[in-house]
Amino acid sequence: MLAEIMIGSALGSMVLAGVLSAFTLLLRSGTSAANYSTMEAQTRRAFEQLGIDARMASDITWNSTTSVTLTVPNNYAANGNKVTYAYDSANRWFSLVPGDGSTSTGRLILVREVASVTFYRYTRDSSDAATDAVTKRLKMSISVRRNVGGSAVTENITSASFTLRNKDV
Numbered sequence: 001m002l003a004e005i006m007i008g009s010a011l012g013s014m015v016l017a018g019v020l021s022a023f024t025l026l027l028r029s030g031t032s033a034a035n036y037s038t039m040e041a042q043t044r045r046a047f048e049q050l051g052i053d054a055r056m057a058s059d060i061t062w063n064s065t066t067s068v069t070l071t072v073p074n075n076y077a078a079n080g081n082k083v084t085y086a087y088d089s090a091n092r093w094f095s096l097v098p099g100d101g102s103t104s105t106g107r108l109i110l111v112r113e114v115a116s117v118t119f120y121r122y123t124r125d126s127s128d129a130a131t132d133a134v135t136k137r138l139k140m141s142i143s144v145r146r147n148v149g150g151s152a153v154t155e156n157i158t159s160a161s162f163t164l165r166n167k168d169v
Contacts, residue, residue: 039113039144046094046110047160050140053083053096054162060135061100065118068138069100073166079106087117094142115143115154124169136169138162 059071067086076083076098084101087094094111097104121129122137129135139161145154 035146039111039146042111043142043144046142047140049096049110050085050160051162053085054138055165057164058166058168060121060132060138060164060167062119062121062132062135063101065120067101068119068121070164085119087114111142111144113144113146115145117142134169136164136167138164 053070053072053075056072056075057070058073061069061071063069063084063086066089067084069082069084071081072083073081075081079099082098082100084097084099085094086097086101092112092114093109094114094117095107095109097108098106118141120139120141121135122139123129123134124136126137129137141160143154
């Protein structure tokens with residue numbers, strides 16, 4: 001009788017361990033999917049906002065590979081029609097700031113938990129642009145990394161490219 005109880009409890013423990021492992025795996029998968037969805041939505045909104053401003057921009061100022069300032073006629077009037085998009089590596093966010101970026105007043109954080117951002121600039125014929133004057137196209141690459149509950153999710157997006165339609169070159 002004791003042997004049967006021992007065998008039954010051992011089998012029950014194994015089944016319970018299997019169910020618990022499956023539950024933990026499903027929970028981690030769900031958390032990863034939620035993290036990916038949040039990162040995707042934030043990144044998509046950031047690209048949409050940058051795209052709107054870039055397509056309307058009449059001029060660009062290249063601050064660095066992680067920051068650009070666009071002159072957008074009829075927008076951001078209180079700030080000389082300028083808006084700065086920049087990556088803050090200390091805080092790990094990508095944001096826009098109305099104006100030339102010299103202050104943080106009005107900052108709107110577009111994407112959080114950013115690992116890296118790189119801007120590229122190109123001429124009308126898609127060769128590398130050396131100066132603001134010949135820049136006609138702007139490309140941005142972003143990498144977002146989120147860690148929650150021991151689960152890391154990374155999203156790399158490298159294909160966002162915008163033509164400055166109102167900029168004369």
